[in-house]
Amino acid sequence: MKVYGTATSACTHKVLMVLAEKDQHADLVEVSVLAGHDKSPEHRRRQPFGEIPVLEDDGFVLYESRAIIRYLDRRLPGLSLTPSDIRSHGLMEQWISVEQSYVSGPVWELVRGGPVYDIIRASPGAKYLPPPPDADAVAAARGELATAFDVADAVLADQEFLAGSEFTLAEVTWLPYLQYLVASGGGDLIGARPHLARWWRQISGREAWRRVGRVLERPE
Numbered sequence: 501m502k503v504y505g506t507a508t509s510a511c512t513h514k515v516l517m518v519l520a521e522k523d524q525h526a527d528l529v530e531v532s533v534l535a536g537h538d539k540s541p542e543h544r545r546r547q548p549f550g551e552i553p554v555l556e557d558d559g560f561v562l563y564e565s566r567a568i569i570r571y572l573d574r575r576l577p578g579l580s581l582t583p584s585d586i587r588s589h590g591l592m593e594q595w596i597s598v599e600q601s602y603v604s605g606p607v608w609e610l611v612r613g614g615p616v617y618d619i620i621r622a623s624p625g626a627k628y629l630p631p632p633p634d635a636d637a638v639a640a641a642r643g644e645l646a647t648a649f650d651v652a653d654a655v656l657a658d659q660e661f662l663a664g665s666e667f668t669l670a671e672v673t674w675l676p677y678l679q680y681l682v683a684s685g686g687g688d689l690i691g692a693r694p695h696l697a698r699w700w701r702q703i704s705g706r707e708a709w710r711r712v713g714r715v716l717e718r719p720e
Contacts, residue, residue, distance in 0.1 A: 501526040504546060505553030506533060508716040510604075510676035511565040512553040517672050518569045520708035522578030526555075534623035566596060569669055581669045592663040595652075595670035599677065602648040607677040607686070609633050609641035614684030616716055645681075645689050653693035661699070671703045675713065679704065683715045 503519075503526045505512030512528075519526055531537050531552050539550040546554045547563045555562045557575070562568050573581045583589045611617060613633050620626055633641065655662065662670040678690065678700060690700050703709065 501558070502529050502556040503527070503553050504529045504531045504543070504556070506530055507712075508714050509533065509552055510680055511551075513676035513679075513712055513714075514565045514672050515553050515555065515568050515572065516712040517675065517708055518572045518581060518669070519576075520712050521581060521667075521672075521706075522572070522576050524572075524576045524578060532625070533628075534620060534625045536625045536628060538625075539628060566600070566673060569672055573669060581667070581672065583663055583666055583668060585664075588664045588666065588668075592668045592670045595662040596673050598648060598651075599670070599673045602644060603674065604677045606641035606644040606648075607681045609637055610645075610686045611680050611684045613638050614686075616680065616684055619716055642686070642689065645686070649689055649693055649696055652699075653696040656695035656699045660702075667703065667706075675703060675709060679713050679715060 503512065503515050505515065505528065507516075507528065507530075515526075516528070531543055531554075533552065537543060538547075538552050543552075543554075544550050546556070546561055549563075551563070553563070553565055553568065555568045555571070562571055570582075583592055610633075612630065617629075617632060620629060621632075652662065659665065661667055662674070681687065682690070691697050704713070
């Protein structure tokens, strides 16, 4: 089993986190976004949109990180990250959708205005990436995140995790984006909400995440 991606990619983090939580291994084949390797003809044969990660499992190729983590959770032995209860399962899917629709986009808007993108803008792959946001875009992104985080904070006041009492794939999808948000100076948006902050400390302190949650700190 191979994962094509990078050790500092948020989307690759989701896949690596599932593997780590389940105590399973796959070979990480580095595809550097900063060098533009994700846009190469070779990689586009695996992923026609020129993105990472891609999973290769005994000849079966799958792309899109959220699809990959659902596949791996069913495919591999070990701890299940999908609730067996149908309602908890529905809530997990709801919070994955919330991340995709209301969280990851504004997080990346803030990341593009922070120190991580200073590294990225000096790389060959910068030409494939959007420019830094202006002040109005930053304010708008912070407002969007405040709304989403208020909703999550209210839910987490009454339960340990997003879908209930279990750590699930919902947490896996949120973790990388919040990690990059904190690294880009947006941690106050988490810290201002006590239940969200408690949950963040808990999930970011998991052993599996400490093993795989690497933020880009220098050119690849």
